[in-house]
Amino acid sequence: MKFVKMSRKFWFVILLFLGLFGMLFISTYLYITDSSNRDKNFNISVIVYGNNSDRWATLKHGIDQGAADYGAQVTFVTMTDENDDKEQKRLLKREIDNGADGIIIAATDSNAMADAVANAALTLPVVLVETNIAGVTGLDYIAADNYSMGLNIGRSVILNSKEYQKVAVLMENRQRNSVSERFDGFMDSLKYSDYRIDLWEREESDSDLPQFIQDKLKTTGANIVVALDDSTLEAVIDALKTYDVTAEVYGIGSTNKIIHYLDYGLIQSIVFQNEFNMGYLSVQELFKDSKDKVNKYSETEIEFRTINRETMYLPKNQRLIFPIIQ
Known part of the structure; x- marks a missing residue:
């Protein structure tokens, strides 16, 4: 009887030891595999519109953080002209020819x-x-x-200014569907108001x-100016700072210049998106698609x-306005 008890205890210790050894082996394997994946030389090219690096x-910062976490190298490319689609097509082709493993593009x-991006997606x-x-x-x-961003900037106008005033909307950069959608939202927000809209x-x-x-501003008598993207809102700031004109200013954007003049009081209200998360998640999605060897559609709302x-x-x-110093 004593021998049987000893035997059971012996085998229990052996099985426990083997179990711990197996867990250690699996953990080590996963760690080595994960480290190997993260050390892979994955080259990301980021191609954005506009020639103002501060805008991005x-x-x-979000992309750089994602690249650091996933072990990637990043090339960040701006344009020499604000809205030249031919230049952006050339930059896209150049980055692919130079060996990019993935593309993030604004x-x-x-x-x-459309065609240039669709063709690029066939290869990476x-x-x-x-x-x-x-x-x-x-x-x-x-x-x-x-x-909804457009709706919200319209609501800011309604909440913070008097009705029956003339509201000027700058019709800039509507070749981008982001700005076009913001415009639709803004116009819908003021649809039943008594503001006079001047495009x-x-x-x-x-x-x-x-x-x-x-x-x-001098010829139309507009009291309120609305800009639907960063570069246009910065141009409104430049106009009010350079020339002898005044207006209430509302807009969409969050460059350092915009934040400064919001704090200064030149801008009444802004709507801005969480671009740090946008950058980080874009790297994450690239790695998912690269691992699966295919572009998989997903729409992520930030x-x-x-x-x-x-x-x-x-x-x-x-936390969102100043993510770089958090």
């Missing part, structure tokens, strides 16, 4: 870039950020709800946007906020 600082023109993973591509399906798309659209001869805004001078320093807003 928060997105870039298209300068939703229609004009592509993730669209901020603005979608017309007629192209099956690609990852990461953005805020642009229509400002430049002619080819109006090359200087701040000058155009200044001229319009958060956005509406803030003014009084609410910008609330902790929940500071």
